[in-house]
Amino acid sequence: MELFEELQWRGLVNDVTSPDLENEINNGELTFYIGTDPTADSLHIGHYSSLLMAKRLQKHGHHPIMLVGGATGFIGDPKATGERSMLTPEVLAHNYEALHRQISDLFGFQMVNNLDWTKDLSIIDFLRDYGKFFNVTYMLNKETVKKRLESGISYTEFSYMILQSLDFLHLLEEYNCQMQIGGQDQWGNITSGLELIRKKKGADVKAYGLTMPLITKADGTKFGKSESGTVWLDPEKTSPYDLYQFLFNTEDAKVGEYLKKLTFLTPEEIDDLEKQQAEAPHLRPAQKALAAEVVRDLHGQEALDTALAITEALFRGRLQELTPKQRHQAVAPMEKMEIAANLPLEDVLVQTGIAKSKREAREWTKCNSIAINGVKVTDPMHIVGADDMYADDCVILKKGKKNQYCLHLV
Structure with missing residues (x-):
């Protein structure tokens, strides 16, 4: 299949601004x-699909530019739920440098900062040269703005679309950048x-837009959020x-979608994994492939080997085989149960609620059920x-074959 058809098959095309874009993507x-x-000093896994979209296009001869909004970050893209907290110049500068390094190291894309072409723009020039071209009624009809009208939206966030529009115009003029890609x-x-x-520039100028569907979990919540917080690329x-x-731990209902959007596995390889998943879902072949592909792509084979070693050690109970660094990684994401240090084991089991009584705690311990x-x-x-x-003042306690707890000694 041609590139545009593959992007559609992967679920990466939500809408395009012109039917001509299909030919441009396939042949241009x-x-x-x-x-x-x-807004943070690292991208998170929710950004990953967009970055891979850029890599997919780059592999077919297109040229990606990654814009980190040193200027628009001061303003904040309007959210449907309310005003963003404004970040200080120092925090924004730190975050920009961190993202610049991260994107350059991981993907090698050309980088630009919209602060470079907006920092010297006067308010008069902004209003005359750009604001004059935006009809307020047109702006009010934009979906996010409409959602905010009842609760209220500041003029600062209302003006965000003008600044982002200025970016597209500038990149077209400076780099002949003809397409912007973003989430829906x-x-x-x-x-x-x-x-x-x-x-x-006139109606004859070739310029396009493409949006991608937002990636969500099966319950509709944001992809990239876990019980312990955001899943970062750092x-x-x-x-x-x-x-x-x-x-x-991806849900079975979503793993096929994530394989298409977050890996470079071929359609044939993904179809085969989906068949394996349907035949033996308890073995989780699709989830294993998804996790391995993403970790390897982001952090390399050595990091994947470490992740697999920790997973195997925890599953098999061979915790003593892990290095100090691996032990820290194993403990870090675990949900912690605080308990006072230097208590008898039977008291620990009862006070944490693992055992209902000291009698039960003693029975489990004497029957070799506690590790x-x-x-x-x-x-x-x-x-x-x-x-x-x-590791990290923690003890890993296991009851039976499946119940594992991380106790933080205080």
């Missing part, structure tokens, strides 16, 4: 851009940019092991203290 050499604002929630901003280009914020576990850090403990009066700490 477009310069295009994807933008993000430096960016449709209003993208079409506003095209409208500005049409009014400033391995210092989300370890490769934690990322592997997040993807390994601390992978080692069986048969003495219910064993003192759980400093000598038992596995």
Whole structure:
């Protein structure tokens, strides 16, 4: 299949601004851009599909530009739920530098900062040269703005679409950038940019927009959120092991979609994995492939090997085989149960609610059902203290074959 058809098969095309774009993507050499604002010092897994979209197009001869919004970050893209908190210049500068390094290291894309062409723009020039081309009624009809009219929207956030439109015009003029790509929630901003280009450069200028469906979980919530928080691309914020576990725990109903959107596996390979998944869902072949592909692509084979080693050690109870660094990765994402140090094991089991009574705790312990850090403990009066700490002041306690707990000793 041709490239545009494959993008549709992968579920990466929500809408396009012109039917001509299919031919341009299949046969042209477009310069295009994807933008993000430096609201944090790392991208998260929810951004990953967009970045892979850029790589897919790049592999077929198109040229990606990654825009990190040093200027638009000061303003904030309007959310449907309310005003954003404004970040300080120092935080924005730190976040910009962090994202610049991350994107350059991971993907090698050409990088631009919209602060470079807006920082010296006077308010008079902004209103005369750009604001004059935006009809307020047109702006009010944009979906996100309409959602905010009842609760209220500041003029600052209302003006965001003008700044983003200015970006598209500038990149067209400076780099012959003919296409902007964004999530489906960016449709209003993208079409506003095209409208500005049409009014400033003429209707014959070739410029396009493409939006991608937002990736969600089966319950409709945002993809990239876990019980412990956002899943980041920075391995210092989300370890490769934690990322592997997040993807390994993907719902069966969504794993096929994620394989299409988040990996470079071929249609044939994905079809085969979906068949394996249907035949043996308990073995989770599709989830294993998804987790392995993403971790390897982002962090390399060594990081994937570490994630697999930690997973195997936790599953098999061979916790003593892990290095100190691997132990830290294993413990970091676990839900912690705080318990005082230097208590007898039977008291620990009762106070954490793992056992209902001391009698039950003693029975489990004497029957070889309790392990601390992978080692069986048969003495219910064993003192759980400093000598038992596995990593980060934590002890990993296992009851039976499946119930595992992370105890934080305080």
